[in-house]
Amino acid sequence: MSAQEGMVRVTDPVERIAHWILAVSCLFCVLTGLGLMFHSWSVIPELLGGYYATKWMHIFSGVIFTFSLVYGYFMWKKDCEFEEDDLGWILQGGGYLWQTTKLPPVFKYNAGQKAFFWFLVVFGAILVISGLIMWNPLIFPVMVARFAYMLHAMSVVVLASFIVVHIYLGTIGNPGTVSAMITGLVSKAWCETHCPRWYAERNKKPESV
């Protein structure tokens, strides 16, 4: 089962599908959430069939987000554990901010990607827990419910900003990257640039595809 000539398979179909379920449910939650929070953005609830429908879409999308977040956590957590070299990568700005030749070679994910993963896990968990409280706030003490609403809004500020960075660096910021999450294939040169240690290890194993 060979990949396209000169290309390297970096993700399997399950990983890509999980990523897109997570991404679409997350972005849909952001969209409906903005529509519910900003009265001036009433065009969103209106297009979706009204505020009542939007509330339920937000909740259902949140439930899908919850399951895909849990799945994603167990799928990516091993590759996203921090190691010593990550500090060196961060101190060099990942090579994104100035010219550097001192970047430590990256395994599967660089320190920035790992940080994004952990931000997603932590603030995603806050969003999920506070969201569940907001779904049925009356069974909780009022102060718990009030904090849930506040933390829900706070987590969105952090996560939505990081998602913008994630989208930028995954698409136009790094040409040739987005195919990793579409076909799963990237060029050999891409691997040598972005995940040299992983690529070298992979080449040692003749069985890998």
Added chain:
Amino acid sequence: MAEFIKLIDITKCTGCRGCQVACKQWNELAAEKTTFTGSLQNPDDLSYNTWTLIRFDEVEQNGKMNWLLRHDACMHCDWPACVKACPSPGALVKTDEGPVVHNTKFCIGCKSCIVACPFDIPRYSKEKENIAKCTLCYDRITDGKNPACVTACPTGCLTFGTKEEMLDKAAKRAEKIGGFIYPNNPKYETHVLYIMPGGLKVADYSHANPNPKMPTTLMWWKNLFKPFTLIGIGGVAGLAALHYLIKGPHRVHEKKEEGGE
């Protein structure tokens, strides 16, 4: 139109519950089957169909037992927490006359107003999937009438009038009986005021908030995190665009590939 205030002179309440009945009648609210809970209070709490209620408390004052009676209903805040929390435009509206009115047609049943309310007033119906509460009989007062509860009150405990008139009346009455006006937070005014008797604290009355104010968590949510959602997304998108223009995309080292193969 003028701003109105409902004044509750708590010292004049006899607990007849005429206000409860009148409220049900005017607003066409169904009666509820209740059970005896050991108190004269009936029903036990406000509900989707009970927008006002006389709360009973037994306290010991100077070695003697005393009954406290309190007409409890929406306080019609000047700067309402429920309206600030509500995601659906038109579901909760602050009117120029003072009342905060709900419109079940627009309510999506999210319950955020119930959590936000400093007086714990709005009530949710699972069947209807929306909330209801006292409207200060907005339909009556815009027609020049008094609210139903005020019309029914036989003792003069409940009175209704323009803001200036009622503030003046409240101050005079409080001074005369040595009591105090509640709420008295100048940063959180309401269109319903109590005249409380002296010798008692607000906390002696069950279900009364001694320090009503806009919840701090709601302030952080709506005044800080809400605008920062857009500032965050927009700001980071702007920085990404600047990075793209100044630094350009991060291209892979093509040389390496040629050398390696």
